[in-house]
Each structure stands twice: as C-alpha cells, then as structure tokens.
Amino acid sequence: MIREALQKDIAVMQKSSPVDLVTETDQKVEQLIISSIKGKYPTHSFIGEESVAAGASSVLTDNPTWIIDPIDGTTNFRSSRFALIGAVFCAAFWPQIEFGIVYSCIEDKMYTARRGKGAFCNGVPIKVSGQQDINQSMVLTEMGFKNDPEHFQTLLANIRTILTIPVHGIRCPGSAAVNMCLVACGSADAYYHMGIHCWDMAGGAAIVTEAGGVIMDVSGGPFDLMSRRLIVASSRAIADRIAKAITEFPVGRDDVE
Numbered sequence: 001m002i003r004e005a006l007q008k009d010i011a012v013m014q015k016s017s018p019v020d021l022v023t024e025t026d027q028k029v030e031q032l033i034i035s036s037i038k039g040k041y042p043t044h045s046f047i048g049e050e051s052v053a054a055g056a057s058s059v060l061t062d063n064p065t066w067i068i069d070p071i072d073g074t075t076n077f078r079s080s081r082f083a084l085i086g087a088v089f090c091a092a093f094w095p096q097i098e099f100g101i102v103y104s105c106i107e108d109k110m111y112t113a114r115r116g117k118g119a120f121c122n123g124v125p126i127k128v129s130g131q132q133d134i135n136q137s138m139v140l141t142e143m144g145f146k147n148d149p150e151h152f153q154t155l156l157a158n159i160r161t162i163l164t165i166p167v168h169g170i171r172c173p174g175s176a177a178v179n180m181c182l183v184a185c186g187s188a189d190a191y192y193h194m195g196i197h198c199w200d201m202a203g204g205a206a207i208v209t210e211a212g213g214v215i216m217d218v219s220g221g222p223f224d225l226m227s228r229r230l231i232v233a234s235s236r237a238i239a240d241r242i243a244k245a246i247t248e249f250p251v252g253r254d255d256v257e
C-alpha cells in the first residue's frame with residue numbers, strides 16, 4: 001500500500017506541529033494491520049499511532065497488546081519519497097516485548113525478531129557491529145520533536161557534543177524504527193532520540209536486543225517503552241558514553257492521558 005501510494009500525489013495533514021504529519025496512507029495501513037490481526041486475535045489490544053491521534057488510549061495494560069506505527073518516517077514519505085520508510089508492528093505481552101517487525105518498504109527489507117530467537121533481515125540472521133570505541137562509531141539521531149527554541153538549543157548542543165567527542169559521523173535518516181534496525185545489522189553503531197513514541201520504538205527494540213545490542217534510557221537507566229526516549233548501541237561502552245554526553249530535555253510520557 002505504501003509503495004503504491006508513492007506513485008500518486010500525497011495529501012498531507014498536520015497533527016500537533018509541522019514536524020508531526022499524517023497522510024491518508026498512514027490511516028489506511030493502520031486500519032489494515034489492526035483489522036487483519038483482530039480477525040485472528042479478537043481479544044487483543046492495540047496501540048496505534050493514528051488511533052491514538054484520533055483519541056484512543058496509549059496506556060499499556062496486561063492484555064496482549066499490538067503496538068503499531070503504520071508509516072514510521074511520514075516526513076520522508078510525504079516530502080521526497082526519501083528511501084527510508086518503515087511500517088512497524090510489534091506485540092507486547094506485558095512486561096516484555098515478544099516480537100518486533102519493521103518493514104523498510106522501499107528497500108524491501110523485512111526485519112524481524114522474536115524474544116530469545118534472534119533477529120533477521122529478510123530471513124538472514126543479523127547482529128550489531130560490536131564496536132566498543134566511541135571514536136570509531138557512526139551515530140544516528142533525529143532532528144524533529146517540536147518547534148521550540150529551547151528544545152532546539154539542547155538538541156543542537158547535544159549533536160555538537162557528540163561530534164566533538166569525536167565520532168566518525170552523525171546521520172539523521174528520518175525513521176526511528178529503521179534507525180534501530182541499522183544499528184541491529186551493524187550499519188551504524190548507535191542511535192539516540194528524545195521525543196519519539198512507543199510505536200516508533202517497540203518493534204526496533206525487540207530487533208536490536210535480539211541482534212545483541214544494548215538499549216537504555218538516555219539517563220543511562222533501564223529502557224522504558226513509554227518514556228519517549230532511548231539510546232541503542234552496539235555495546236554498553238558506547239551507550240554509556242552517549243548517555244554521559246547528552247543533556248536531557250522534557251518530552252512527557254506516552255502513558256499519561
């Protein structure tokens with residue numbers, strides 16, 4: 001559906017800000033995923049990006065829950081048919097993430113992982129680079145959260161701090177889920193972000209963990225799916241170094257309604 005939509009004009013609607021966009025395709029893909037799963041598992045719960053935008057709850061309960069981002073990288077999708085666009089879904093069987101799926105649909109790469117069973121790209125096992133040295137690392141992050149001068153100041157200061165460690169480079173590819181998969185398959189060594197949501201992180205969290213990566217909160221504490229912030233890395237040494245380098249800014253939580 002996403003690939004087909006790219007052949008046509010894409011009408012974009014703004015949600016909370018100019019960096020928070022939705023298209024008809026986001027909504028259709030989410031409906032398709034939810035209705036397919038509901039047919040098989042009628043009692044399960046769902047947290048979907050577009051359903052939450054329309055008023056549904058984003059509180060994770062102890063019912064088996066599917067967390068869905070129909071298009072992760074909507075800005076890439078609408079603006080330039082930029083190559084990295086992911087469709088994400090994962091199943092969270094509280095308090096654990098049971099499996100994650102991220103489909104990078106332009107590249108036609110299907111990343112999958114199941115707890116304790118490894119991570120794969122198009123069926124081939126993947127693993128993180130194992131890089132331990134921050135000076136040799138490629139770091140990913142993203143620029144968009146909200147249009148707020150104070151937020152931008154901290155965000156840019158963090159990028160400057162990381163660059164001057166120094167690292168090999170910083171990239172902002174535009175899809176949180178695909179970024180996590182790039183770390184999972186060793187194309188990048190770390191990714192940090194504040195201001196994303198549980199649906200951006202859940203599928204990739206399963207994949208990067210099963211690929212041997214480290215996932216933690218930006219404070220250096222344990223990863224919290226509802227916290228809207230994370231660091232993933234090829235090693236604890238790199239994750240800890242990034243946590244030490246960056247300054248936090250408030251982003252709120254997904255489970256506060």
Ligand code: LIP
Nearest residue numbers: 071072073074142144174175176
């Ligand atoms: C997007 C993320 C991206 C981030 C955007 C947004 P969406 O998710 O994947 O990395 O920079 O602000 O959160 O909204 O396209 O699902």
